[in-house]
Amino acid sequence: MIQEFKDFIAKGNVMDMAVGIIVGAAFTAIVTSLVGDIINPIIALFTGGIDFSGWFYALDGGDYASLQAAKDAGAPVFAIGSFIMAVINFFIIAFVVFMLVKMVNRIRSAAEKPDEVAPEVKTGPSQLDILIEIRDALKR
Numbered sequence: 001m002i003q004e005f006k007d008f009i010a011k012g013n014v015m016d017m018a019v020g021i022i023v024g025a026a027f028t029a030i031v032t033s034l035v036g037d038i039i040n041p042i043i044a045l046f047t048g049g050i051d052f053s054g055w056f057y058a059l060d061g062g063d064y065a066s067l068q069a070a071k072d073a074g075a076p077v078f079a080i081g082s083f084i085m086a087v088i089n090f091f092i093i094a095f096v097v098f099m100l101v102k103m104v105n106r107i108r109s110a111a112e113k114p115d116e117v118a119p120e121v122k123t124g125p126s127q128l129d130i131l132i133e134i135r136d137a138l139k140r
Helices: 002-010 012-046 067-072 080-112 127-139
Strands: none
Touching: 002 012, 012 080
């Protein structure tokens, strides 16, 4: 079983997956900052200062100052703003991944494209063609 595990770990796919997970985690932090620090203020500017992250509905009917206060009180809440932020994060990540895949496909297709084929240069008849012509002329 240990040998099988070593073989599994030694495969390239596992290492590629590990690198992908690590880069994905770092990328998630970047997207979270992008949404929270850049996109939210722009959205708040157009919506009159509304901050999505503070949108919530307490299911127990209580009135809480913030989402964190409701959670600290143990109230069940619909965190609508957190959901909206997760959706925005998803679309940003999906768009960036789409652009990366598009770029990789473009690079791959350029690498697979055959080199320009030089046009054939007309050469004279081959030695065999000349000998056949001579033979045919002698027969006549």
